[in-house]
Amino acid sequence: xxxxxxxxxxxxxxxxxxxxxxxxxxxxxxxxxxxxxxxxxxxxxxxxxxxxxxxxxxxxxxxxxxxxxxxxxxxxxxxxxxxxxxxxxxxxxxxxxxxxxxxxxxxxxxxxxxxxxxxxxxxxxxxxxxxxxxxxxxxxxxxxxxxxxxxxxxxxxxxxxxxxxxxxxxxxxxxxxxxxxxxxxxxxxxxxxxxxxxxxxxxxxxxxxxxxxxxxxxxxxxxxxxxxxxxxxxxxxxxxxxxxxxxxxxxxxxxxxxxxxxxxxxxxxxxxxxxxxxxxxxxxxxxxxxxxxxxxxxxxxxxxxxxxx
Numbered sequence: 001x002x003x004x005x006x007x008x009x010x011x012x013x014x015x016x017x018x019x020x021x022x023x024x025x026x027x028x029x030x031x032x033x034x035x036x037x038x039x040x041x042x043x044x045x046x047x048x049x050x051x052x053x054x055x056x057x058x059x060x061x062x063x064x065x066x067x068x069x070x071x072x073x074x075x076x077x078x079x080x081x082x083x084x085x086x087x088x089x090x091x092x093x094x095x096x097x098x099x100x101x102x103x104x105x106x107x108x109x110x111x112x113x114x115x116x117x118x119x120x121x122x123x124x125x126x127x128x129x130x131x132x133x134x135x136x137x138x139x140x141x142x143x144x145x146x147x148x149x150x151x152x153x154x155x156x157x158x159x160x161x162x163x164x165x166x167x168x169x170x171x172x173x174x175x176x177x178x179x180x181x182x183x184x185x186x187x188x189x190x191x192x193x194x195x196x197x198x199x200x201x202x203x204x205x206x207x208x209x210x211x212x213x214x215x216x217x218x219x220x221x222x223x224x225x226x227x228x229x230x231x232x233x234x235x236x237x238x239x240x241x242x243x244x245x246x247x248x249x250x251x252x253x254x255x256x257x258x259x260x261x262x263x264x265x266x267x268x269x270x271x272x273x274x275x276x277x278x279x280x281x282x283x284x285x286x287x288x289x290x291x292x293x294x295x296x297x298x299x300x301x302x303x304x305x306x307x308x309x
Contacts, residue, residue, distance in 0.1 A: 100186035119180030
Protein backbone atom coordinates (compact mmCIF):
# COMPACT_ATOMS: atom_id res chain seq x y z
CA UNK A 1 0.00 0.00 0.00
CA UNK A 2 2.80 2.40 0.96
CA UNK A 3 4.69 1.44 -2.18
CA UNK A 4 1.67 2.26 -4.32
CA UNK A 5 1.22 5.58 -2.52
CA UNK A 6 4.87 6.48 -3.09
CA UNK A 7 4.60 5.54 -6.75
CA UNK A 8 1.45 7.65 -7.14
CA UNK A 9 2.97 10.69 -5.42
CA UNK A 10 6.12 10.41 -7.55
CA UNK A 11 4.03 10.16 -10.71
CA UNK A 12 1.98 13.21 -9.67
CA UNK A 13 5.17 15.22 -9.22
CA UNK A 14 6.72 13.96 -12.44
CA UNK A 15 3.64 14.54 -14.61
CA UNK A 16 2.12 17.43 -12.67
CA UNK A 17 1.55 19.55 -15.77
CA UNK A 18 -0.33 16.73 -17.52
CA UNK A 19 -2.53 16.25 -14.46
CA UNK A 20 -3.24 19.99 -14.36
CA UNK A 21 -4.31 19.85 -18.01
CA UNK A 22 -6.58 16.87 -17.25
CA UNK A 23 -8.09 18.50 -14.14
CA UNK A 24 -10.91 20.46 -15.88
CA UNK A 25 -12.07 17.31 -17.66
CA UNK A 26 -11.96 15.28 -14.45
CA UNK A 27 -13.93 17.96 -12.58
CA UNK A 28 -16.52 18.04 -15.38
CA UNK A 29 -17.08 14.28 -15.29
CA UNK A 30 -17.19 14.19 -11.50
CA UNK A 31 -19.76 16.99 -11.28
CA UNK A 32 -21.98 16.17 -14.25
CA UNK A 33 -21.56 12.41 -14.74
CA UNK A 34 -20.70 10.71 -11.46
CA UNK A 35 -22.18 12.94 -8.77
CA UNK A 36 -25.69 12.91 -10.33
CA UNK A 37 -25.63 9.08 -10.29
CA UNK A 38 -26.76 9.27 -6.66
CA UNK A 39 -30.12 10.43 -7.99
CA UNK A 40 -30.72 7.02 -9.59
CA UNK A 41 -32.42 6.09 -6.31
CA UNK A 42 -35.43 8.13 -7.49
CA UNK A 43 -36.24 5.24 -9.86
CA UNK A 44 -37.24 3.22 -6.78
CA UNK A 45 -39.06 5.98 -4.91
CA UNK A 46 -42.38 7.79 -4.93
CA UNK A 47 -40.77 11.16 -5.41
CA UNK A 48 -42.20 14.12 -3.54
CA UNK A 49 -40.72 17.59 -3.96
CA UNK A 50 -41.39 18.55 -0.34
CA UNK A 51 -39.42 15.53 0.93
CA UNK A 52 -36.61 15.64 -1.62
CA UNK A 53 -34.75 12.78 -3.26
CA UNK A 54 -33.56 10.97 -0.16
CA UNK A 55 -36.59 11.77 1.98
CA UNK A 56 -39.18 10.38 -0.44
CA UNK A 57 -40.54 6.91 0.43
CA UNK A 58 -39.44 3.80 -1.45
CA UNK A 59 -42.02 2.10 -3.66
CA UNK A 60 -40.01 -0.83 -4.98
CA UNK A 61 -40.47 -1.46 -8.69
CA UNK A 62 -43.74 0.46 -9.04
CA UNK A 63 -42.11 3.08 -11.26
CA UNK A 64 -41.36 0.39 -13.85
CA UNK A 65 -45.01 -0.58 -14.19
CA UNK A 66 -45.47 1.98 -16.98
CA UNK A 67 -44.02 -0.73 -19.24
CA UNK A 68 -47.19 -2.77 -18.74
CA UNK A 69 -49.78 0.04 -18.67
CA UNK A 70 -49.75 0.76 -22.41
CA UNK A 71 -47.71 -2.12 -23.76
CA UNK A 72 -48.38 -1.42 -27.44
CA UNK A 73 -47.20 2.20 -27.25
CA UNK A 74 -44.13 1.29 -25.18
CA UNK A 75 -43.12 -1.50 -27.55
CA UNK A 76 -43.61 0.81 -30.52
CA UNK A 77 -41.44 3.48 -28.88
CA UNK A 78 -38.74 0.88 -28.14
CA UNK A 79 -38.85 -0.42 -31.73
CA UNK A 80 -38.67 3.10 -33.17
CA UNK A 81 -35.74 3.93 -30.89
CA UNK A 82 -33.75 0.87 -31.94
CA UNK A 83 -34.71 1.12 -35.62
CA UNK A 84 -33.91 4.81 -36.00
CA UNK A 85 -30.66 4.52 -34.06
CA UNK A 86 -29.61 1.55 -36.19
CA UNK A 87 -30.20 3.70 -39.29
CA UNK A 88 -28.36 6.66 -37.76
CA UNK A 89 -25.37 4.52 -36.76
CA UNK A 90 -25.15 2.49 -39.96
CA UNK A 91 -25.77 5.21 -42.53
CA UNK A 92 -24.07 7.92 -40.47
CA UNK A 93 -20.89 5.86 -40.06
CA UNK A 94 -20.79 4.95 -43.76
CA UNK A 95 -21.22 8.58 -44.85
CA UNK A 96 -18.74 9.89 -42.27
CA UNK A 97 -16.07 7.43 -43.45
CA UNK A 98 -16.85 8.19 -47.10
CA UNK A 99 -16.62 11.94 -46.42
CA UNK A 100 -13.28 11.51 -44.67
CA UNK A 101 -11.94 9.44 -47.57
CA UNK A 102 -13.02 12.03 -50.13
CA UNK A 103 -11.75 15.04 -48.17
CA UNK A 104 -8.43 13.27 -47.60
CA UNK A 105 -7.94 12.99 -51.37
CA UNK A 106 -8.24 16.77 -51.90
CA UNK A 107 -4.78 18.07 -52.71
CA UNK A 108 -5.48 21.80 -53.03
CA UNK A 109 -4.90 23.00 -49.44
CA UNK A 110 -7.19 26.04 -49.51
CA UNK A 111 -10.07 24.14 -51.06
CA UNK A 112 -9.57 21.34 -48.53
CA UNK A 113 -9.80 23.76 -45.58
CA UNK A 114 -12.89 25.45 -47.00
CA UNK A 115 -14.55 22.08 -47.64
CA UNK A 116 -13.85 20.91 -44.09
CA UNK A 117 -15.25 24.12 -42.65
CA UNK A 118 -18.44 23.86 -44.70
CA UNK A 119 -19.17 20.23 -43.87
CA UNK A 120 -18.54 20.83 -40.15
CA UNK A 121 -20.74 23.94 -39.96
CA UNK A 122 -24.15 22.13 -39.72
CA UNK A 123 -23.05 20.51 -36.45
CA UNK A 124 -23.20 23.90 -34.73
CA UNK A 125 -26.78 24.62 -35.85
CA UNK A 126 -29.35 23.71 -33.18
CA UNK A 127 -32.13 21.26 -33.94
CA UNK A 128 -34.68 24.03 -33.46
CA UNK A 129 -33.13 25.97 -36.33
CA UNK A 130 -32.96 22.79 -38.40
CA UNK A 131 -36.67 22.22 -37.65
CA UNK A 132 -37.46 25.70 -39.00
CA UNK A 133 -35.47 24.96 -42.16
CA UNK A 134 -37.23 21.61 -42.54
CA UNK A 135 -40.69 23.14 -42.05
CA UNK A 136 -40.07 25.78 -44.71
CA UNK A 137 -38.75 23.10 -47.02
CA UNK A 138 -41.46 20.47 -46.41
CA UNK A 139 -44.56 22.56 -45.66
CA UNK A 140 -47.53 21.30 -47.67
CA UNK A 141 -48.88 24.68 -48.79
CA UNK A 142 -45.82 26.84 -49.41
CA UNK A 143 -42.80 24.57 -48.85
CA UNK A 144 -39.92 24.73 -51.30
CA UNK A 145 -40.03 21.01 -52.11
CA UNK A 146 -43.73 21.01 -52.92
CA UNK A 147 -43.17 24.12 -55.02
CA UNK A 148 -40.70 22.15 -57.11
CA UNK A 149 -43.15 19.26 -57.37
CA UNK A 150 -45.91 21.61 -58.55
CA UNK A 151 -43.55 23.04 -61.16
CA UNK A 152 -43.03 19.50 -62.48
CA UNK A 153 -46.79 18.88 -62.58
CA UNK A 154 -46.72 16.53 -59.56
CA UNK A 155 -49.27 16.79 -56.76
CA UNK A 156 -47.85 18.21 -53.51
CA UNK A 157 -47.09 15.77 -50.71
CA UNK A 158 -48.36 16.20 -47.15
CA UNK A 159 -44.99 15.52 -45.54
CA UNK A 160 -46.26 16.22 -42.02
CA UNK A 161 -49.17 13.81 -42.47
CA UNK A 162 -47.32 10.75 -43.76
CA UNK A 163 -45.50 8.89 -41.01
CA UNK A 164 -43.93 6.34 -43.36
CA UNK A 165 -41.74 9.05 -44.95
CA UNK A 166 -40.20 10.30 -41.73
CA UNK A 167 -37.55 7.65 -41.00
CA UNK A 168 -35.93 8.68 -44.28
CA UNK A 169 -36.36 12.39 -43.51
CA UNK A 170 -34.86 11.99 -40.05
CA UNK A 171 -31.89 10.02 -41.39
CA UNK A 172 -31.27 12.65 -44.08
CA UNK A 173 -31.36 15.53 -41.59
CA UNK A 174 -29.27 13.65 -39.03
CA UNK A 175 -26.65 12.84 -41.64
CA UNK A 176 -26.55 16.40 -42.95
CA UNK A 177 -25.99 17.74 -39.44
CA UNK A 178 -23.53 15.22 -37.99
CA UNK A 179 -21.58 13.50 -40.75
CA UNK A 180 -19.14 16.36 -41.36
CA UNK A 181 -18.22 16.67 -37.69
CA UNK A 182 -17.90 12.90 -37.21
CA UNK A 183 -15.61 12.66 -40.24
CA UNK A 184 -12.96 14.67 -38.35
CA UNK A 185 -12.16 11.64 -36.19
CA UNK A 186 -11.65 9.47 -39.26
CA UNK A 187 -9.51 12.15 -40.91
CA UNK A 188 -7.31 12.17 -37.82
CA UNK A 189 -7.02 8.38 -38.01
CA UNK A 190 -6.15 8.57 -41.73
CA UNK A 191 -3.40 11.08 -40.95
CA UNK A 192 -1.73 8.44 -38.76
CA UNK A 193 -1.40 5.89 -41.59
CA UNK A 194 2.16 5.38 -42.84
CA UNK A 195 2.47 7.26 -46.15
CA UNK A 196 5.03 4.76 -47.43
CA UNK A 197 2.20 2.29 -47.94
CA UNK A 198 0.57 4.66 -50.44
CA UNK A 199 3.88 5.24 -52.20
CA UNK A 200 4.49 1.51 -52.53
CA UNK A 201 0.95 0.94 -53.78
CA UNK A 202 1.34 3.75 -56.35
CA UNK A 203 4.58 2.20 -57.61
CA UNK A 204 2.74 -1.10 -58.03
CA UNK A 205 0.14 0.67 -60.15
CA UNK A 206 -2.73 0.75 -57.63
CA UNK A 207 -5.38 3.34 -58.38
CA UNK A 208 -6.62 5.85 -55.80
CA UNK A 209 -9.75 3.79 -55.32
CA UNK A 210 -7.77 0.64 -54.61
CA UNK A 211 -5.48 2.53 -52.23
CA UNK A 212 -8.49 3.77 -50.29
CA UNK A 213 -10.05 0.30 -50.13
CA UNK A 214 -6.94 -1.73 -49.33
CA UNK A 215 -4.91 0.77 -47.25
CA UNK A 216 -7.05 3.58 -45.86
CA UNK A 217 -10.13 1.61 -44.82
CA UNK A 218 -8.15 -1.19 -43.07
CA UNK A 219 -5.97 1.50 -41.48
CA UNK A 220 -8.94 3.15 -39.79
CA UNK A 221 -10.95 -0.03 -39.15
CA UNK A 222 -10.08 -0.07 -35.43
CA UNK A 223 -11.30 3.53 -35.07
CA UNK A 224 -14.54 2.62 -36.84
CA UNK A 225 -15.13 -0.36 -34.55
CA UNK A 226 -14.44 1.64 -31.37
CA UNK A 227 -16.83 4.41 -32.41
CA UNK A 228 -19.46 1.81 -33.32
CA UNK A 229 -19.09 0.23 -29.89
CA UNK A 230 -19.58 3.61 -28.21
CA UNK A 231 -22.61 4.31 -30.42
CA UNK A 232 -24.17 0.94 -29.53
CA UNK A 233 -23.99 1.94 -25.87
CA UNK A 234 -26.52 4.71 -26.61
CA UNK A 235 -28.71 2.78 -29.05
CA UNK A 236 -31.49 2.68 -26.44
CA UNK A 237 -31.53 6.48 -26.22
CA UNK A 238 -33.58 8.52 -28.68
CA UNK A 239 -32.27 11.91 -29.75
CA UNK A 240 -34.93 13.93 -27.92
CA UNK A 241 -33.75 17.30 -29.22
CA UNK A 242 -33.95 16.14 -32.82
CA UNK A 243 -37.18 14.15 -32.66
CA UNK A 244 -39.17 16.62 -30.57
CA UNK A 245 -37.76 19.61 -32.42
CA UNK A 246 -38.78 18.22 -35.81
CA UNK A 247 -41.97 16.36 -34.92
CA UNK A 248 -43.21 18.01 -31.73
CA UNK A 249 -46.66 16.78 -30.67
CA UNK A 250 -47.76 15.81 -34.17
CA UNK A 251 -49.56 12.56 -33.34
CA UNK A 252 -49.89 11.68 -37.04
CA UNK A 253 -46.16 10.88 -37.09
CA UNK A 254 -45.90 9.01 -33.78
CA UNK A 255 -46.12 5.56 -35.38
CA UNK A 256 -42.61 5.92 -36.89
CA UNK A 257 -41.00 8.73 -34.90
CA UNK A 258 -42.08 8.30 -31.28
CA UNK A 259 -39.02 7.13 -29.32
CA UNK A 260 -38.58 6.26 -25.66
CA UNK A 261 -37.44 9.75 -24.69
CA UNK A 262 -40.37 11.56 -26.33
CA UNK A 263 -42.84 9.00 -24.97
CA UNK A 264 -41.56 9.48 -21.43
CA UNK A 265 -41.49 13.26 -21.85
CA UNK A 266 -45.17 13.34 -22.77
CA UNK A 267 -45.99 11.00 -19.88
CA UNK A 268 -43.97 13.16 -17.46
CA UNK A 269 -45.65 16.31 -18.75
CA UNK A 270 -49.09 14.74 -18.32
CA UNK A 271 -48.62 12.73 -15.12
CA UNK A 272 -45.79 14.69 -13.49
CA UNK A 273 -44.28 11.35 -12.48
CA UNK A 274 -40.57 11.96 -11.86
CA UNK A 275 -40.03 8.41 -10.61
CA UNK A 276 -41.24 6.93 -13.89
CA UNK A 277 -38.87 9.07 -15.96
CA UNK A 278 -35.98 8.11 -13.67
CA UNK A 279 -36.89 4.45 -14.01
CA UNK A 280 -36.82 4.79 -17.79
CA UNK A 281 -33.43 6.48 -17.72
CA UNK A 282 -32.06 3.71 -15.50
CA UNK A 283 -33.48 1.05 -17.82
CA UNK A 284 -31.88 2.72 -20.85
CA UNK A 285 -28.52 2.90 -19.08
CA UNK A 286 -28.60 -0.74 -18.01
CA UNK A 287 -29.53 -1.95 -21.50
CA UNK A 288 -26.81 0.22 -23.05
CA UNK A 289 -24.28 -1.10 -20.53
CA UNK A 290 -25.17 -4.71 -21.34
CA UNK A 291 -25.07 -4.07 -25.09
CA UNK A 292 -21.60 -2.52 -24.93
CA UNK A 293 -20.27 -5.56 -23.06
CA UNK A 294 -22.01 -7.97 -25.45
CA UNK A 295 -20.79 -6.29 -28.64
CA UNK A 296 -17.31 -5.82 -27.18
CA UNK A 297 -17.18 -9.56 -26.39
CA UNK A 298 -18.05 -10.38 -30.00
CA UNK A 299 -15.40 -7.97 -31.32
CA UNK A 300 -12.82 -9.26 -28.84
CA UNK A 301 -13.40 -12.81 -30.01
CA UNK A 302 -12.68 -11.80 -33.61
CA UNK A 303 -9.93 -9.20 -33.02
CA UNK A 304 -8.61 -8.42 -29.54
CA UNK A 305 -6.84 -5.25 -30.68
CA UNK A 306 -10.12 -3.70 -31.88
CA UNK A 307 -12.00 -4.24 -28.60
CA UNK A 308 -12.52 -1.49 -26.05
CA UNK A 309 -11.42 -3.74 -23.17
